Amino acid sequence: MLFNSFDFAIFLPLVFSLYWLLGAKRIAAQNLLLLVASYIFYGTWDWRFLILILVSSVADFAIGKFMHESSSENYRKKLLWLSLFLNLGLLGFFKYFNFFIDTFANTFSFFGVAMDETRLNILLPVGISFYTFQTLSYTIDIYRRKINACNDPVAFFAYVSFFPQLVAGPIERAKNLLPQFIKERTFNYEKAVDGVRQIIWGLFKKVVIADNCSKAVNIIFTNYQYEDSLTLCLGAFLFLFQVYCDFSGYSDIAIGLGRLFGFHLRKNFDFPFFSRDLPEFWKKWHISLTSWFVDYIYIPLGGGRNGLNSKIRNVLIIFLVSGFWHGANWTFIFWGAFCGLAQVPYLLLGRNGRYDSYIAHGRYFPNFTEILQILGIIAFMSVSMILFRSPNITVAWSYLNGIFRFDFSSSIFAHYNSVLLIAGLLVWEWMFRSKEHGLEVSHLKARIRWGIYAIFVWLILFNFGINQEYIYFQF
Amino acid sequence: MKKFIQKVTIAFILLICFLISNFIINNHFINNQKTEINSKVLIMGGSHIKSGLDPKFIENSKNIAFPGETYFDTFHKLKYLVQKSKNSISTVICGFGHNNICGLNDDKYVKEAMSIEYLERIYPIIPYKTLKHFDVNKKGYLKTIIRKMCLYPKTSHEAFIGNGFNGRKPALELSKVNERIKHHYYAQDTVRPVSERDIQYLDSLVSFTAKQNINLVVVNIPQHKEYYSAVPAPIKKRYQKIESRLKENNVRILDLLKLDLEDSEYSNHDHLSNKGAAIVSSIVSDSLNQWGL
Numbered sequence: 001m002l003f004n005s006f007d008f009a010i011f012l013p014l015v016f017s018l019y020w021l022l023g024a025k026r027i028a029a030q031n032l033l034l035l036v037a038s039y040i041f042y043g044t045w046d047w048r049f050l051i052l053i054l055v056s057s058v059a060d061f062a063i064g065k066f067m068h069e070s071s072s073e074n075y076r077k078k079l080l081w082l083s084l085f086l087n088l089g090l091l092g093f094f095k096y097f098n099f100f101i102d103t104f105a106n107t108f109s110f111f112g113v114a115m116d117e118t119r120l121n122i123l124l125p126v127g128i129s130f131y132t133f134q135t136l137s138y139t140i141d142i143y144r145r146k147i148n149a150c151n152d153p154v155a156f157f158a159y160v161s162f163f164p165q166l167v168a169g170p171i172e173r174a175k176n177l178l179p180q181f182i183k184e185r186t187f188n189y190e191k192a193v194d195g196v197r198q199i200i201w202g203l204f205k206k207v208v209i210a211d212n213c214s215k216a217v218n219i220i221f222t223n224y225q226y227e228d229s230l231t232l233c234l235g236a237f238l239f240l241f242q243v244y245c246d247f248s249g250y251s252d253i254a255i256g257l258g259r260l261f262g263f264h265l266r267k268n269f270d271f272p273f274f275s276r277d278l279p280e281f282w283k284k285w286h287i288s289l290t291s292w293f294v295d296y297i298y299i300p301l302g303g304g305r306n307g308l309n310s311k312i313r314n315v316l317i318i319f320l321v322s323g324f325w326h327g328a329n330w331t332f333i334f335w336g337a338f339c340g341l342a343q344v345p346y347l348l349l350g351r352n353g354r355y356d357s358y359i360a361h362g363r364y365f366p367n368f369t370e371i372l373q374i375l376g377i378i379a380f381m382s383v384s385m386i387l388f389r390s391p392n393i394t395v396a397w398s399y400l401n402g403i404f405r406f407d408f409s410s411s412i413f414a415h416y417n418s419v420l421l422i423a424g425l426l427v428w429e430w431m432f433r434s435k436e437h438g439l440e441v442s443h444l445k446a447r448i449r450w451g452i453y454a455i456f457v458w459l460i461l462f463n464f465g466i467n468q469e470y471i472y473f474q475f
Numbered sequence: 476m477k478k479f480i481q482k483v484t485i486a487f488i489l490l491i492c493f494l495i496s497n498f499i500i501n502n503h504f505i506n507n508q509k510t511e512i513n514s515k516v517l518i519m520g521g522s523h524i525k526s527g528l529d530p531k532f533i534e535n536s537k538n539i540a541f542p543g544e545t546y547f548d549t550f551h552k553l554k555y556l557v558q559k560s561k562n563s564i565s566t567v568i569c570g571f572g573h574n575n576i577c578g579l580n581d582d583k584y585v586k587e588a589m590s591i592e593y594l595e596r597i598y599p600i601i602p603y604k605t606l607k608h609f610d611v612n613k614k615g616y617l618k619t620i621i622r623k624m625c626l627y628p629k630t631s632h633e634a635f636i637g638n639g640f641n642g643r644k645p646a647l648e649l650s651k652v653n654e655r656i657k658h659h660y661y662a663q664d665t666v667r668p669v670s671e672r673d674i675q676y677l678d679s680l681v682s683f684t685a686k687q688n689i690n691l692v693v694v695n696i697p698q699h700k701e702y703y704s705a706v707p708a709p710i711k712k713r714y715q716k717i718e719s720r721l722k723e724n725n726v727r728i729l730d731l732l733k734l735d736l737e738d739s740e741y742s743n744h745d746h747l748s749n750k751g752a753a754i755v756s757s758i759v760s761d762s763l764n765q766w767g768l
Contacts, residue, residue: 006614187476
């Protein structure tokens with residue numbers, strides 16, 4: 001069930017009404033309702049996916065409980081390894097099995113040894129990378145004694161499968177989200193209204209911008225051999241914004257939905273293109289995943305504590321892992337390496353992307369240097385997106401070669417509408433860069449607010465055509 | 476909570492009122508739109524005839540074919556035009572190729588991406604009460620109605636007519652024959668069954684034109700010999716049966732399927748180039764003259 005579908009338009013009001021009709025005092029009943037609703041939501045893709053999420057939930061609930069009750073460090077460590085083995089094992093099997101088989105076969109054939117390739121026809125369960133990381137954070141945090149084990153199985157199962165963020169994040173930490181399932185949730189008018197605004201903003205980015213860009217991107221990437229250099233550049237640029245609007249749009253809808261049910265979900269994108277350098281960009285892009293890698297990989301590896309060399313090594317590791325997390329393909333690993341290597345100069349210069357305030361704070365317009373910084377980030381990320389979109393390294397390489405042919409034709413003008421939409425988006429986001437999301441208009445007069453809502457809803461309906469899946473569902 | 480529900484309900488009611496009022500206005504426009512079809516000869520069908528018959532070679536004709544058009548569409552389109560054009564249409568030239576009866580046509584109203592494109596064309600001419608009897612993407616239909624009729628008043632709803640003859644450049648790539656054949660006749664390596672709905676609507680087209688005293692001429696636009704030989708046997712067999720039935724019903728058939736053309740006269744295996752279209756259009760024109768149409 002997609003957020004941008006009629007099914008969801010029926011599902012949401014139904015669950016919302018039942019949820020609040022139960023009353024805020026009946027937490028257990030509300031949790032049970034959320035659990036059932038989430039399983040229905042997830043089961044609409046394929047009911048078999050439910051088996052996996054159930055296995056993962058049962059295992060981590062039990063492991064967490066045993067770990068919490070045990071005082072033996074050795075036993076606790078074994079339980080942690082069991083959790084890692086189970087969760088990463090499931091993820092590895094469903095997402096990476098065929099990739100490893102292919103890689104082994106190719107490596108052996110390179111050395112002249114023919115291998116009988118046994119590929120499995122495995123269906124990748126939607127959102128497995130997201131909820132696996134969410135359950136892992138639970139057991140790791142219990143092991144680190146940062147949180148206590150949950151005693152309420154319904155609350156825990158609902159936390160793992162919470163439908164707004166189940167299939168594409170934000171990846172929530174048990175420390176933040178799980179306590180919200182235990183305590184009473186009250187309906188807050190202001191938060192609910194802002195939640196609806198954020199849902200509209202998310203739908204706008206997905207339906208109006210990402211889906212429009214996808215049409216042009218599909219044409220350009222399918223016919224990349226025949227396109228001129230400028231059109232190829234445009235293809236990469238449009239794909240960057242397709243990914244951004246698709247994924248950040250999903251996150252906005254998830255956060256908005258969470259608010260409707262009295263939950264607070266963490267911010268996942270913070271107007272990333274308005275950054276002064278790449279380290280700042282990565283602090284604003286897919287925040288929940290970046291911070292997960294920092295907490296559970298970068299810091300345990302030593303972070304920046306053991307000198308510059310080990311810091312560079314650790315940063316490269318998390319970018320490589322991040323690339324691999326995105327998909328079982330060498331293109332994603334190269335993408336991770338490319339983005340990781342681009343961080344090295346900043347590490348050498350001691351730039352960590354931490355700034356006291358957002359870009360052009362207190363000013364309406366960016367200065368010349370800031371414009372160059374923004375354009376530089378967009379250009380770099382557009383190039384990286386060629387790896388992200390290409391089916392293999394050979395295609396990515398020929399696409400890049402095509403850009404450096406330096407031939408130009410007028411075919412670029414065929415996609416002007418997508419470029420105009422992105423220009424409009426950037427201007428709008430610039431105005432709201434200090435806010436929580438792009439439709440936080442509570443400070444405006446009621447008439448203006450309602451006028452803005454009307455325009456956005458109209459644009460969403462106008463572009464409401466084919467149900468396009470979210471790109472990040474495949475990850 | 477009460478305030479929130481009140482506001483959401485008001486917003487929802489306002490939105491529904493807005494959508495309904497636009498729907499009413501657009502419905503009025505559809506019922507009263509003046510369609511300008513002044514030609515006596517109409518060329519109808521899918522992309523083969525759209526790029527295969529140039530109306531400048533055929534006297535008083537207009538090519539209103541649309542890529543991918545099925546007999547289901549053509550029947551409703553003609554019915555609509557006959558009502559609007561005050562009986563000025565005397566002859567309809569309709570495409571008749573193997574692809575016109577292939578099962579791919581059934582997917583056109585079912586599969587998400589395709590169905591939106593097709594429903595956007597035909598919503599003014601095929602009412603829901605007709606569509607609902609077939610396997611149709613119903614949610615897609617609702618989306619189409621919202622997008623095309625409920626968002627703003629639109630005076631013209633005639634996208635279904637098409638925008639005339641579409642001359643193509645010669646671009647035949649012999650290696651792509653399987654791609655074309657697979658697209659039309661196969662689903663996951665097995666031959667698709669024919670579209671019974673379209674065969675039924677071809678019959679409806681025959682009886683409708685007869686009733687309206689319109690001369691129906693069916694033309695099979697030439698196919699490249701490689702394409703023709705690769706068309707699956709069950710499709711060919713059924714096609715021949717339909718052809719015989721059309722003959723029994725005194726429908727004029729201009730069989731140009733195996734016309735010997737050069738490669739440059741094709742745009743691909745099943746579409747003609749400008750050069751090919753000129754040759755075929757002249758043949759069709761001569762035949763119409765012979766028949767006194």
